[in-house]
Amino acid sequence: MMKITNNQQWMSLTLLIVVFVTFNSCNNDDDSSDLDGNWVKMSTFNEEARSSSAAFTIGNIGYMGTGYDGDDYYNDFWSYDMDTNSWQQLADFPGIARSSATAFTIGDEGYLGTGYNGDNNEELTDFYKYNPASNTWEAIADFGGSARYGAVGFGSDTYGYVGTGYDGSDKKDFWKYDPSNDTWEEIFGFGGDKRREGTTFTIGNEVYLVTGVSNGIYEEDFWKFDLDTETWTALVDVDDDDDDYVQRSNAVAFTIDGKGYVACGDYSGSQSSVYEYNPATEEWEEKTEFELYARRDAIAFGNGSRAFVGLGRNGTLYLDDFMEFYPNEEQDDDDN
Numbered sequence: 001m002m003k004i005t006n007n008q009q010w011m012s013l014t015l016l017i018v019v020f021v022t023f024n025s026c027n028n029d030d031d032s033s034d035l036d037g038n039w040v041k042m043s044t045f046n047e048e049a050r051s052s053s054a055a056f057t058i059g060n061i062g063y064m065g066t067g068y069d070g071d072d073y074y075n076d077f078w079s080y081d082m083d084t085n086s087w088q089q090l091a092d093f094p095g096i097a098r099s100s101a102t103a104f105t106i107g108d109e110g111y112l113g114t115g116y117n118g119d120n121n122e123e124l125t126d127f128y129k130y131n132p133a134s135n136t137w138e139a140i141a142d143f144g145g146s147a148r149y150g151a152v153g154f155g156s157d158t159y160g161y162v163g164t165g166y167d168g169s170d171k172k173d174f175w176k177y178d179p180s181n182d183t184w185e186e187i188f189g190f191g192g193d194k195r196r197e198g199t200t201f202t203i204g205n206e207v208y209l210v211t212g213v214s215n216g217i218y219e220e221d222f223w224k225f226d227l228d229t230e231t232w233t234a235l236v237d238v239d240d241d242d243d244d245y246v247q248r249s250n251a252v253a254f255t256i257d258g259k260g261y262v263a264c265g266d267y268s269g270s271q272s273s274v275y276e277y278n279p280a281t282e283e284w285e286e287k288t289e290f291e292l293y294a295r296r297d298a299i300a301f302g303n304g305s306r307a308f309v310g311l312g313r314n315g316t317l318y319l320d321d322f323m324e325f326y327p328n329e330e331q332d333d334d335d336n
Helices: 006-033
Strands: 038-041 054-058 061-068 073-081 086-089 102-106 109-117 122-131 136-140 152-155 160-166 170-178 183-187 199-203 206-210 222-226 231-235 252-256 259-263 274-278 283-287 299-302 307-310 322-326
Touching: 054 102, 054 109, 054 299, 061 109, 061 299, 102 160, 109 160, 152 199, 199 252, 199 259, 252 299, 252 307
Parallel strands: 102 152
Antiparallel strands: 038 322, 054 061, 061 073, 073 086, 102 109, 109 122, 122 136, 152 160, 160 170, 170 183, 199 206, 206 222, 222 231, 252 259, 259 274, 274 283, 299 307, 307 322
16 A cells, blocks of 8 residues: 655645635636726816715716815815816805705706705705806705705706605605796605615616615615606615625716716725616626725716716715726726
8 A cells, every 4th residue: 555655745735725725816816807997087176175065967067066074064166077177166055065965957957955064063955056057056945855964866857856865864755846836845655765875876767766874774775766757666676686785875876878887985984896787687787996095975977978986085084086987998007
């Protein structure tokens, strides 16, 4: 019988370990290189770094204002031109300085309201309309629901919608704003969970609501709102599709070429991950993560074919950087 020496046993064990580690290393490299998407650094925001600003897009111009930098609340207002990659300061938002406000567009005008002013420890209901052509603001009827912050807002060519948020407790009500008679009306049918700091993206005439947090629990339900019929439809929960990391709060969302995206946010800490939703397959796919600091409470501009993400905070670090996302390109470190 052949005798196996201790030295031979050691060499065999070493070989097995090397093979195992090499195999797993190759698998990990494949996993990390399979993600599509590239982020390109754009013009830094002109003024103080901040988080929890409100933003909307009209055409190829993104608009943002308000926010908080750890010390001060803001009511300044800015535009970002996607074509020239430049910022311009506009007429100040006329309401009290605030953070975590809500914004939407109706046609070619923007609307901004609600939010929180920590100087007065006050949730807010006031709302204002912005006219880009004249660079002027006009007060409209106060929000129809309770004073709150961390709500979601979205609009159509005819109406604006605001719902969820926090008024001392988490909410799930939704309200419709009619600019023709300057009134708010509560609409019903949302069967989802209460939440604050959720997010939405719009594809065609359908708005998708996902993420948010309530009582420390990150919400996993996923809903679609038809702007024509004003009806809600429950979709597959994000955790039921083995995509529990889509769950988060304080994220941003946007649309590019008929697909929706959720980026950054908070999930027991600031996140940089990005997920793409394809309504044709009803599936989520992870994309290349945001390539600068992980962050929460950022802003996003999008015109349906281009999208930009920036500002926000990571812990106590407030940010002023800005990036454009190309979902179908390979990741390239040289353009950051």
